[in-house]
Amino acid sequence: MNFPSWTLLGQSLLSGIFIGSLYGLLGLGLSLSWGMLRQINLAHFALAFLGAYLTFQLTSVGGMDPLLTLGLIAPAFFAFGVLMQWLFSRFSISPFNSLLVTFGLTVIIESLIQWIWTADYRKMDSVYGEMKFKIGSLYVPLPELLTLIIAVTLSLSTWALLRYTDLGKAMRAAAEDPQIAAAFGVNEKRLALLLSGLAATFAGVAGLCLALSYTLSPSQIYAWIGVVFAAVMIGGLGNPIGPLIAGIVIGVAEAMTMALISPAWAPLVSFSLLILVLLTRADKV
Template sequence: MPSVTLLGQALISGVLAGGMYGLLAMGLSLSWGLLRLVNLSHFALAFLSAYAVYELGTTWHVAPWWSAALVVPAMFCIGAAQHWLFDKFRVNELASLLVTFSFAVILEAGIQLYWTADFRRYETAYATRSIKAGPFFIPVLELMLCLVAGALAWGTWVWLTKTYVGKALRASAEDAEIAAAYGVNHRKLAYLLSGIGAGYAGIAGTFIALIATLAPSEIWTWLGVVFAVVIIGRLGNPLGALLAGLLIGASQSVAMAIFSPAWAPVVSFSMLIVVLLWDPEWI
């Protein structure tokens, strides 16, 4: 049995890792829950953003926050362009899964063609900085990620529940025809939401560039666990996605500390199975 200190550090690390899960899940959750489009290319867009931040930082010496200021609007435009294709060709929920998977594969090939399959690391002066709290260490970048994810989740929830645009989006997700009868232009709102979801992928990609080692194949590393986060947190619920991410991240990390790293996927998918067996209508 590991020591209390080791378990505590594992819990802290897991919660911080869960912040990344939640941030990655937010855009997918909004797209799937409110647009009925399962956008698997969300992960590829996050890694494309990460590589763009890496390139701007290592080649052009652009600070990460300025890189994010360039990358996030670009991702917003890509997300809106994606939705134009979905809308033009009337892509449904199942077809979106296949189309965006293909798009993700193409993006992975493009990343590998330009940056090669070599592992790359964006070294910064603050990459190894941490805050010491008693016997525990809290990495600064991961803490910032969690704070940003929390702010985005809370802000998005307030926007969806308190503003006219957010309420119109939720009404369109429930019944687009009835919402249109009340003057809601759900097609224009869908472009906005798709762009926002891709913008969130850009923000996640910025942190991925600063925290993780980059390789094109890593696009698929978090696919399974983020899917579990999206479903456990309920579709279209940004706060739920963040809380589910924190829960799964903490559970995985503690399980790895007690047993072995092989238990990490067992934890997340066991939780998913329990939730769906408990309430098949959960999503």
């Protein structure tokens, strides 16, 4: 085996961190709705891709700056998340059924994307796309760096919200015992709407990051599900920082496997990690 150069290893480490932060960003919303609303929201991925296509449309056709598209996408996605939670609570959908319902929703959104944008590959041209700078001998692409910054910022602020504010503490209380939280004045239904809106907004933000760095096609929705689920399970359900850390660990492990062994082995890594974690800390998951 040829040992790769330090530059290649460094570049792999960096790209592992970058893709891992996107795993974490996609996992953030998933983890919140799974851990705190007891919904396994498969549609989170389709929503992220819808967000990516909308960013693509507004930027490539509408001529907007990609970051500014969030001004439109974030409120729209928030409203969608609120509506979704309202329907889930209106029809008392159980956690297992939420998996089925959101799978259906995924297929619907996928068809919608295919109908509007066709199954052709789309790559957003933006001012950020070609921007990269060099640190030593390592290249740092700006879109990926933005993804990392956004993922860290959102995960940390969500953590701080849940940890330090009355609103966040009420959300955690309602997630553990909705009846008792209500008995002390928490409007747990309204908080669930807010939380679901936030999770959907995070999907929209992840969509922006997808559009910045990746070539889009409708079928790509399914490519992310496995590894992001692994990051969420490893990071802990309902934990806002866990998926980011786990995502980066998985991303780096994958990138290192690619550099040191062979790209074909990379997918094996995330699931081996997941199985390992499930075996060693089964009590915590």
